[in-house]
Amino acid sequence: MVADLVSLSLTAELFPNGIYRYAVGGLLVGLGAVVIYVGTGIAAGASTFLESTLSYVSKQSRFQRYRSSRDWRIVFTVGIVLGAAVYAVVWQGGTWTTDVQPWRLLVGGILVGIGTRIGKGCTSGHGVCGVGSASRTSIVGVMTFLVVAIGTAQLVQALGVTP
């Protein structure tokens, strides 16, 4: 009885918003990747789009190597935007805007753009498809960016940067 109460309050503390939205959302993210994999054999990730799209405007060899996938990556990304828009219209009840300061988004974005491309993947490439493939490289990659991100976020918080 007491143990039940303790575990209940602990759960409430760790998951103040419950787990339903997270679990269902996660299953759907995985399902989206699976649809593409089953149909095409492609293990899709989200960050290559940055470089493949740059191949339209830059002749740099680094971007041109992704030329053959640049068209479908745009379709994939437009799908992501519209899928989230469906959620916003039907469940969210309109638009939502972040309060996180623009400088954090810009500087963070620059580092994300550099890091995901040098590190061979992001949260979807390494985190969903790579971990799903039991790839040791991806598991190490995820552990690296997760630990560093936790450290960074805690430091930013400790410095009193908000929102």
Next chain:
Amino acid sequence: MDGNRHPLFMPVIFVGGLIFGFGLGFSHMARPEVVLDFLQFDDFGLVFVMFGAAIVSGIAFAVVPRVRDSAPLTGDVYGRRLKSFDRNVLIGGAIFGVGWGLSGICPGAAYASLGIGNVTILWAIVGMFAGAYAQGVWRSQRAPRETASIDAD
């Protein structure tokens, strides 16, 4: 991969993207605040997003190659997503980690964030393109020793 693609190739990519993006919206991962709450240990819900997605894809990566040899729309052999391991995985991962921890945004979630009407996220999207461009120019200038492997991240 290019040239004569199956007519259903793009629609399947699009539908996969729709479900993927809807999931990012539904899970609230498209909101930087929610990601920052997770990284700051205020709400561990995001564990379910990452592991839930990895488990679902893990089942497919394990089962599909045993059922079929190649994908119907491309003829590509079903494989796993395996990248070679080198220093870059750690260096890039650490740089990405700092950016993710500072902004609460990663690429897929940033695209989805635009979809939920978060116009402010354009700062992050512009930043990601700038960062990807900078590393691309720098790496193109250096001796192109690396063998090109075109696959998805």
